[in-house]
Amino acid sequence: MPITRELLIGGKSAPAAGGRTTADTSPSGELYATVAAASAEDVTAAVDAAHVQLDSWSATSPFERRRIFLAAADLLERRIDEVVATMAAETGSLAGNAMFNVGLAANILREAGAAVTAPRGEVLVTGSPGTMSLSVREPLGVVAAFAPWNEPVILGTRAVAGPLAAGNTVVLKASEEAPICSGLFIADLLSEAGLPAGVLNVITNDPADAAVIAQTLIGDERVRAVNFTGSTKVGRIIGTLAAQHLKPAVLELGGKNAVIVLEDADIDYAVNAAAYSVLANAGQICMSGDRILVHESCADEFTEKFAAKVAQLPPGLPDDPGAAVGPLVNIAAATRVAGLVSDAVTRGATVVAGGGAPDGPLHPPTVLRDVPREADLHYAEAFGPICVIDTFASDDEAVAKAGDTDNGLTAGIITENSAHGLAVARRIKTGIVHINDQTVDDEPQAPFGGFGASGYGRFGGRWAIEAFSNTRWVTMATQHTRYPF
Template sequence: MPLARELLIDGKDVPALSGRTTEDVNPYTGEVYATVAAAGLEDVTLAVDAADAAFAEWSAFTPFARRAIFLKAADLLDSRTEQVAEIMAHEAGGTRPWAHFNVGLAANILREAAAAITAPRGQVLSAQEEGVLGLAVREPLGVVAAFAPWNAPVILGVRAVAAPLAAGNTVVVKPSEDAPIACGLLVADVLREAGLPDGVLNVVTNAREDAAEIAEALIADSRVRAVNFTGSTGIGRIIGTHAAQHLKPVVLELGGKNAVILLEDADVDYAVDAVTFSVFMNSGQICMSGDRVLVHESLAEEFTRKFAAKVAALQAGDPTHPHTVVGPLITASAAQRVARLVVDAVAKGATVLTGGGQPEGSVHPATVLTNVPQDADLYYAEVFGPVCVVERFSDDATAVVLANATDNGLTCGIITENATHGLNVARRIRTGIVHINDQSVADEPHAPFGGVKASGYGRFGGRWGIEAFSNTRWVTIATQQAHYPF
């Protein structure tokens, strides 16, 4: 029997008022893994009602009481690693190593949020008037609307709510239709068990056909004071537009067309391992995945030969198998989309070094291409699948031009044995994140995470997350009576 989950509103598991449900499908087997409540507009209103009602009490919680909840939630999440691995495999096609990584990082996001709660916040200001003390005080905003994606469901589900809650806000989260349990209900379960009061975190799941209507209603509610969204650039533009129409701040972490650059002083064997991880971890379904591998021409022949051989040996298929690296994409239609990008590139002159061919269900072969022309759709489109393009360059200036030749600007890896050389190149790369002598996929809970250009704006992580979901208020205290001109 499939699992059955309801909405979480005001601390209670409740069905949608309409009684509707929607199916949560296993991407590898095509079987129904769970059914979840399909919220309507009236359910969104009830969720915001609960969050709004809970705000005064939660924002007044002492920092140490709030911190204790986050620390307990982190330990609880760590203890649920096996449960998370099962959920992620059946709901999102995640492999076991990917699930373990999700749990570890998500637990540390909770711990970092706990630390941020009691960190110094605000400033003492100089004042032009004698005897006046000025303060810049950070205060919570109110209700935050959060949108959590499916691809790193536990990491990004936790990230969507951790900083807003830590700052003293209440939250209504709309998890992805493709992983409503892992990126929404599971996260809420852990925080609820850790002692989060009723109404502070509410989860609204929905049917896919209702997604746009639910999102728009949530953002439009006058009691929602800020928004965060992690997902594709296309949907991010819509979310950002809705938020702007209502004059609400928004943090957008969107897609990437990321490059890993192998400078002429790179260690080739290390680069092969690093790039393989960057491209094929979670079957390339990571916003930081390395779509493009830019290789100095002096290393290109050796690197390409060794890289193609390693990729060809990667095990693909069942995500529950302990040795699977390339599991299923989130849907069979997603795998077909990736296949069309490859077919189009080959038809326009690209060379397949390994892989290619048609997917088996939702599993697309690990694929490496070269000689991809600029008129191929793949040249500029984010792949979000197990495919990369290898391209040669002759000097640093050319590598920088190639890396920056995209509307996106999320992350970049620069592999070199010379940190000074790497830093010189990194300073010319237009991304929100860059890793020297490493590949493009990395995340740490205390670091400012986010992109530039079409990869979004605003930052998650550490104090930057707290600042994103709090407001600066100017407060003055006059220690003596002022004199007025009339």
Template sequence: MVIKRELLIGGEEVPALDGATTGDHTPYNGELYATVAAGKPADVRRAVDAADKAFTEWAETAPSARRRIFLKAGDVLEARADEAVEIMAREVGGVHGWALFNAGLASNILREAAAATTQPLGEVLATDTGEALSLAVREPVGVVGAFAPWNAPLILGVRSFAVALAVGNTVVLKPSEDAPIACGLFLADVLREAGLPAGVLNVVTNAREDAAAVAESLIADERVRVINFTGSTEVGRIIGTTAARHLKPAVLELGGKNALLVLDDADLGYAVDAVTFGAFTNAGQICMSADRVLVHRAVAEEFTTRLAAKAASLPHGDPADTGTVIGPLIDDRAAQRVAALVAEAVDAGARVLAGGGEPDGARHAATVLDRVTPDMRIFAEEIFGPVCTVIVVDSDDEAVAIANDTPYGLTAGVLTEDARRGLALARRLHTGIVHVNNQTVDDEPQAPFGGVKSTGYGRFGGRWGVEAFTDTRWITVAGKHAGFPF
């Protein structure tokens, strides 16, 4: 049965003003999964109207009341995990384990948002003005424009709005055209079930051809004060430039070209398992995926042989099958792009150790390449598919130099049994996140998450997320009448 969903505006499910809809297809077999309302700029204005109208009352809602809603939302999402798993399989090709991980982490992001409701929102400042009280006070900004991507739809969908709402803002959410339900409407259902008032979270879905116009109208609306975008660096540049043109701050979490260093003292069994997880989880469609493995020459031959065998053994197939590890990419075009990167590299001298070949629709084999050189596109471009490249290095210094030789800077990992050596290398890596003796795909809702360089700016998690979605005001209270010179 094909699911049908409308926009969510002011707590009501409503069609687009012109009645337009768009199709939402299953990556594994191309079947129509859902039809959703195809919003336009006029629908964005309706959503911002609703968010703006709801703002004052929501901002004045007691922190304890907001906390109860987010705690309940975490429990609701956890209880609906099986439903979330089915949605992710049908809508984005997410395999069972990945979908359960999404549901679990997204539930905890909601609980961490509950904690944000009662974080300190100011401090007392030193002042030279007599008996005056000088305060720095953080207050909600108003309406936040949020953009959620398809690849980790529950995690990144919740992250796009949770803390912004928790600290008293209202939100208009534009979910990805590839996952309008998983990263948008389903999550809004969870929040409504938890008691979120009407108009506090609004969702505008759209057809792919209208994406630019919808995004522009959301950013341009003068009542929208902060933009939150997670997605590709290419689109993030457009979002960031548009926000800057309207003098609005943006939180941008963009692409990555993440390196995982395997040192000569690493436990090779553990390293193979760690790299396999970091490279092939969600078919490599994660901004944190490890698509560059920098391995010391002393252990390279054994490590690479074992990694290739492990990659070749991973079960591929229907994401609805609980035994599947590698599901489809988001669509046939994405699989063809990955295959082209591999083929170009092979033509230029790279060697396929596992996988490779032509994709089957949206499905691409888990692939390991070595003999990759800097002149190949795959050396520099984010792969965003089930492919990792193995690059042999002769020293820690060479590994660091290669790892840093990229415009991206999201995450990295250092696999070593010497924590001091790993920490020393971690301090030299130009990324927002480094994991010593772990792989690159890791996330905790209370930690500062974000990158540097072309991976964007701003941080999610803990007090950093609160800072991103509040304004700091300076307020003074005079202790006595001041003296004036005239």
């Protein structure tokens, strides 16, 4: 039987104004839950609640704040079965990916707990005798956070952990595709761990109202910063809204990521690494490898082994014990991916593995080569279980092809020569690069973010604290100053 959830405002469940609701469906279209469909009025109420609690939360003992984060991490790990079931229902995630969400999100919470008591400021040199000069960091205020659906527990947790650790209060707009996993579940967890009512408020909405919700939330003068994870298309809108209101924003957007297989790579290892990069969570990760660039000296061997590997990884729904690759988030997403493949083939590309029509939200894992520049797939983020193999003859050509995108989020370089890998890595314009590893990797203490149209600002560790706090200059004179008049 479908479940029902309301908004979370001021620590209480509340229906949307007018009692409006919206459907939360599975990838196949079955109703999983009914959630409140917020209006602009509800957004303002959520900001009201966050603003009321700002001074109290920022003044809460750092040891109490750290205790809450650490308790939430432990609670999350104990509720792993609930996460597996809810992610399967909302996004079609296979169990392994859901368990990965639990592990990383728990560590994000622990990292946030550690950040609460980390040094936050500096003593500065000053030319004024008898004066102490300080740089201090303080909370910004109410933070507007936007969570995506694709890794909902990880990214919903990341959306709020850094701002809360810095002493801000938060209004979280959950994803329309996973409103429970990306928002309400996380708020439930933190509340159970002891987070005071009103410090974190969650808005759910109908997709048709997304623009109004974002405009109202970002436009509220009490909201002092914005963080968003999602597509570059929507990120441009969010970034523009934030800029119009002179509010800082952290944007983590799409990636057109490349795995580069150098001539000195272990080919069997490269095949396994690339397969994971392309097909983890059915390719629905901002770090997924859309492009496999292989040195021409080993391209034939790699392509043959890679195609064979991909062909033996069957797609399936979460209740299929034989499934290696899960569904896309909905049938429309699978249809979009099939359209990218069809367009590429029509323009001259060759399918070397997979292909064919989707089965509902399931799209066959697919490998293409000879994809021309005019094909949509050449530049579009695939965000599905498909990739393109291309070749290069030199490091210069590999760097040029890897950089032929505006979305420089991450890259992987497969090599048995770390010095060679580092030399190539330093020439690639991405926010993240992994040498002798593939593109999909994330640790909570590391700076996470992209280059170009993959966004700006950084999540993770001290970078999140810096992003969601304000730097002030404070001086203290220990003697009277002499003035000229």
